Amino acid sequence: MDDSQAATFRLERGVTGFLDRSNPPLPHLDPKVCRTAWYSAARAAGGEVADFTEQKYPHNFHSATIKTRSGTHIGLFHAHYRLIAFVTDRCFRYTDEFQEPPAWATALSDGGFVVLSAAQLLSPPADSDTSALSAAEWRQITYWRPTTLGATLFNAWD
Incomplete structure (x- = not known):
């Protein structure tokens, strides 16, 4: 399937980590669900979990590392949705540091997570379906001006 046939990624309400006071909670x-999936992925990779850091304000994601013979792999788990991205290094904020998931990331998909590709994460937010986002989320997007879908999904906006 080429890019023109690929389904548009839908950003669900609250995926940015923000909401209006009148909205239900995120x-x-x-x-623990993320950590369990990460340990399963480490087994599938023949590696070991080096760390798992739970989300802390202002981040809207957990981060984790697996070390394998082929190198170190860093994953970002969204704190509100079953989304995961792979990045090259740990950063406070992400824009274009996203990379393709390793082959063993299928263990995460098998665990019910959506493993996002670099192409998806590096695409402009305007290429996604943003119709479910709240007014509060649009205010944050207007303020922070993320240039990639990944920066919109995995952020440290305050």
Whole structure:
């Protein structure tokens, strides 16, 4: 399937980590679920978990590292939705540091996570379906001006 046939990625309400006071609370993804999936992925990779850091304000994601014979792999788990991205290094904020997931990331998909590709994460937010985003999220997007979908999904906006 070429890019013109690929389904448009839908940004669900709250995916930026922001909401209006009148909105219901954001969904919460238990970090234990993410940690369990990460350990399963480490087994599939033949590696070991080096760390798992739970989300802390202002981040809207957890971060984790697996070390394998082929190198170090860093994953970002969204704190509200079952989304995961792979990055080259740990940063406070991400813009274009996203990379393709390793082959063993299928273990995360098998665990119910959406493993995002570098092409998706590096695409402009305007290429996604943003119709479900709240007014509060649009205010943040207007203020922070993320240039990639990844920067919109995995952010440290305050």
